[in-house]
Amino acid sequence: xxxxxxxxxxxFAVFLALYFAxxxxxxxxxxxxxxxxxxxxxxxxxxxxLIIASTFVDYYAGARIADTEDPIQRKRFLILSVVFNLGLxxxxxxxxxxxxxxxxxxxxxxVGFSRSTLSIILPLGISFYTFQTMSYTIDIYRRQLEPExxxxxxxxxxxxxxxxVAGPIVRARELLPQFKEDKKxxxxxxxxxxxxxxxxxxxxxxxxxxxxxIVDSGFxxxxxxxxxxxxxxxxxxxxxxxxDFAGYSDIAIGIAKIMGYKFPLNFNLPFFAPSxxxxxxxxxxxxxxxxxxYLFIPLGGSKGSNLMTIRNVMITMVLGGxxxxxxxxxxxxxxxxxxxxxxxxxxxxxxxFLYKTLxxxxxxxxxxxxxxxxxxxAHMIFRSLDMHSFFVMAKxxxxxxxxxxxxxxxxxxxxxxxxxxxxMFIGEYISTRVKLPELLLEKPAFRYISFASIVWLILLFGTxxxxxxxxxxx
Amino acid sequence: xxxxxGILIFLVILFVGDRLISFVLDQVVSRSKFRYVRLxxxxxxxxxxxxxxxxxxxxxxxxxxxxxYGINAVNLSYNGLPTKIATTFLEDYIEQQQKPKAxxxxxxxxxxxxDFTKKSAIQYNFFSPYSEKLNGMVxxxxxWTYLLYNLFGLxxxxxxxxFRALAYMKNDDATWINRYRIKPAILKMTEKMDDFDVYxxxxxxxxxxxxxxxxxxxxxxxxxxxxxxxxxxxxKMRNLxxxxxxxxxxxxxxxxNYSHALDKIEYFSDRVHTNDNGANVLSxxxxxxxxxxxx
Numbered sequence: 001x002x003x004x005x006x007x008x009x010x011x012f013a014v015f016l017a018l019y020f021a022x023x024x025x026x027x028x029x030x031x032x033x034x035x036x037x038x039x040x041x042x043x044x045x046x047x048x049x050l051i052i053a054s055t056f057v058d059y060y061a062g063a064r065i066a067d068t069e070d071p072i073q074r075k076r077f078l079i080l081s082v083v084f085n086l087g088l089x090x091x092x093x094x095x096x097x098x099x100x101x102x103x104x105x106x107x108x109x110x111v112g113f114s115r116s117t118l119s120i121i122l123p124l125g126i127s128f129y130t131f132q133t134m135s136y137t138i139d140i141y142r143r144q145l146e147p148e149x150x151x152x153x154x155x156x157x158x159x160x161x162x163x164x165v166a167g168p169i170v171r172a173r174e175l176l177p178q179f180k181e182d183k184k185x186x187x188x189x190x191x192x193x194x195x196x197x198x199x200x201x202x203x204x205x206x207x208x209x210x211x212x213x214i215v216d217s218g219f220x221x222x223x224x225x226x227x228x229x230x231x232x233x234x235x236x237x238x239x240x241x242x243x244d245f246a247g248y249s250d251i252a253i254g255i256a257k258i259m260g261y262k263f264p265l266n267f268n269l270p271f272f273a274p275s276x277x278x279x280x281x282x283x284x285x286x287x288x289x290x291x292x293x294y295l296f297i298p299l300g301g302s303k304g305s306n307l308m309t310i311r312n313v314m315i316t317m318v319l320g321g322x323x324x325x326x327x328x329x330x331x332x333x334x335x336x337x338x339x340x341x342x343x344x345x346x347x348x349x350x351x352x353f354l355y356k357t358l359x360x361x362x363x364x365x366x367x368x369x370x371x372x373x374x375x376x377x378a379h380m381i382f383r384s385l386d387m388h389s390f391f392v393m394a395k396x397x398x399x400x401x402x403x404x405x406x407x408x409x410x411x412x413x414x415x416x417x418x419x420x421x422x423x424m425f426i427g428e429y430i431s432t433r434v435k436l437p438e439l440l441l442e443k444p445a446f447r448y449i450s451f452a453s454i455v456w457l458i459l460l461f462g463t464x465x466x467x468x469x470x471x472x473x474x
Numbered sequence: 475x476x477x478x479x480g481i482l483i484f485l486v487i488l489f490v491g492d493r494l495i496s497f498v499l500d501q502v503v504s505r506s507k508f509r510y511v512r513l514x515x516x517x518x519x520x521x522x523x524x525x526x527x528x529x530x531x532x533x534x535x536x537x538x539x540x541x542x543y544g545i546n547a548v549n550l551s552y553n554g555l556p557t558k559i560a561t562t563f564l565e566d567y568i569e570q571q572q573k574p575k576a577x578x579x580x581x582x583x584x585x586x587x588x589d590f591t592k593k594s595a596i597q598y599n600f601f602s603p604y605s606e607k608l609n610g611m612v613x614x615x616x617x618w619t620y621l622l623y624n625l626f627g628l629x630x631x632x633x634x635x636x637f638r639a640l641a642y643m644k645n646d647d648a649t650w651i652n653r654y655r656i657k658p659a660i661l662k663m664t665e666k667m668d669d670f671d672v673y674x675x676x677x678x679x680x681x682x683x684x685x686x687x688x689x690x691x692x693x694x695x696x697x698x699x700x701x702x703x704x705x706x707x708x709x710k711m712r713n714l715x716x717x718x719x720x721x722x723x724x725x726x727x728x729x730x731n732y733s734h735a736l737d738k739i740e741y742f743s744d745r746v747h748t749n750d751n752g753a754n755v756l757s758x759x760x761x762x763x764x765x766x767x768x769x
Contacts, residue, residue, distance in 0.1 A: 221663075223659040224657055224660060444480070444483075448487045464619070
């Protein structure tokens with residue numbers, strides 16, 4: 001079930017009515033679990049078995065880690081959890097890719113194997129819930145978390161539908177205590193939740209889904225377009241991914257808010273970041289946090305020598321890239337981000353010097369634009385069908401053969417999308433200057449008009465074809 | 475109680491605003507010079523109506539016909555226009571305007587495998603207040619969609635047609651012509667293509683046959699035309715002649731086959747669309763062949 005479908009709206013309306021009608025916390029949890037399994041099973045009920053298996057294994061492993069002081073035993077159960085979850089990921093997400101690469105290497109070496117293609121369905125949200133449950137057992141192992149003894153609560157945590165298929169990746173220590181609270185309807189939270197949901201739908205159906213066909217046409221045959229068109233495609237794709245994923249996160253956080261839960265922020269104006277490090281602190285924040293706490297810091301973080309830091313950054317970013325997809329383009333995308341972060345670290349003295357000598361706002365906004373342009377470039381790799389296609393596109397852009405905006409294909413649609421993107425950025429910028437939640441709660445007129453305006457924009461510019469969210473494929 | 479009151483106030487603002495903005499937008503676009511607005515505002519008086527999908531858009535250049543041969547024509551073609559919707563536009567033209575002397579239909583929408591009628595009917599919802607037939611198609615396209623479209627007036631303007639109508643507030647869209655030249659990359663891709671069979675969409679063919687019967691009852695001359703393809707591409711079509719013969723036998727109408735009429739790549743913007751040069755040469759050919767002799 002996707003958030004931008006009629007089925008979901010009906011499901012959520014019925015679910016919510018029942019949710020606040022049931023008399024106590026226990027029933028509410030049962031309802032959440034059934035609702036979450038129904039939500040997931042609507043896509044393909046067979047893959048519910050993976051979530052249930054993951055729930056059992058991590059519940060058991062978590063409890064056993066906590067129940068013993070024997071370090072070998074503790075490590076053994078941690079390994080069970082990590083191997084099980086990574087095993088699921090490797091089997092369903094990476095096995096086909098590994099096999100393809102194996103064939104490619106043997107072909108290069110001249111060893112003849114007849115190719116057979118593995119077609120494995122990628123279970124929805126597997127990258128998210130495996131990371132979430134792994135963090136649970138790792139936190140228990142690190143003694144940062146007590147295990148959840150109530151199986152129902154734990155199962156609900158693993159399958160909680162607002163964030164099950166595309167995050168945010170909510171840590172056990174953030175969410176489990178919330179399941180212990182008795183949830184009552186809170187009008188203020190509901191208002192803020194509705195606001196977030198509307199904003200999420202705006203990002204998804206108005207911007208992401210509108211630019212999607214333009215982006216698809218460009219990345220499919222980059223050789224057919226001139227420089228200005230290719231620049232538009234690269235720019236649009238960065239915005240598509242952002243609006244699609246941030247849109248999903250907004251809706252997820254909004255749904256949780258209405259139900260009385262607090263999810264961590266997942267995007268915080270990432271394209272306004274003046275540096276790559278800052279960008280990653282604002283982009284898919286819950287994944288960044290996960291990679292930092294469970295990969296980068298255990299590797300040694302930035303505490304060692306420069307060389308070690310560079311190694312740690314590269315490992316983290318390459319694996320982060322691989323998390324996004326079993327494709328070489330994703331690995332290279334991750335590596336490029338690693339290089340950006342390292343480059344930024346090495347050039348920090350130059351940057352500091354510029355901030356000291358030139359007007360601060362000039363350096364700031366130049367940095368924002370430079371970072372954004374380089375992010376668009378990296379996203380090109382991410383979206384390209386393969387590296388050859390990426391090189392065709394990059395060559396096409398840097399040929400600068402035609403930069404006349406009048407040669408843009410599908411001009412009306414492109415300009416319409418640009419106008420909507422600018423509108424969104426203006427809104428985002430304003431949100432940094434005013435206290436939006438307070439305004440929404442304290443000024444009913446502002447609330448009614450702003451909510452209605454978003455609905456009008458969605459009705460007027462939305463694409464109503466129930467396009468899947470981009471991050472579902474991860 | 476406060477919550478219910480709040481929801482009610484919000485809904486009132488939402489619906490009143492929706493109707494108000496829709497009304498304003500409707501007033502604005504009614505002044506547009508976009509061809510379909512002109513059609514449904516009853517402002518078309520042309521003798522010849524030409525229609526088709528994007529190949530019709532690019533191949534029929536009416537200002538050239540007017541300038542060169544004094545033929546008063548309008549091109550109602552649109553990118554991806556399915557046969558069923560094209561014939562609906564034509565029926566609306568006949569019923570709402572004066573009867574044209576002749577109608578030219580570019581037939582390549584018959585070769586589109588997937589029938590976009592249901593999907594694209596939503597786009598044409600923009601005209602549903604003016605066309606019972608298009609309104610009916612939107613109804614058939616889906617219960618939820620129809621409900622949403624009836625509930626909110628703004629959804630009618632969520633259409634490419636609306637934005638095009640805005641773009642042509644001052645200038646007539648008839649003067650637009652494709653001025654692109656075919657790219658070497660497209661030639662290369664076409665060269666590498668395998669031969670293929672042209673698909674004939676039976677449902678679209680039936681819609682065309684039904685319309686021809688209707689036009690016959692109205693005593694309107696209809697001419698079926700197949701616009702030029704890039705020669706290199708046309709050669710890849712294994713069964714084009716057979717498909718043309720099938721269409722001719724089903725409709726009892728000759729197809730004026732210009733699929734191979736233009737032999738230079740300079741006449742094309744890609745493998746299926748002519749550019750300005752190609753459109754003008756095609757007009758000359760059609761004129762020389764007597765297709766515009768209407769009396």
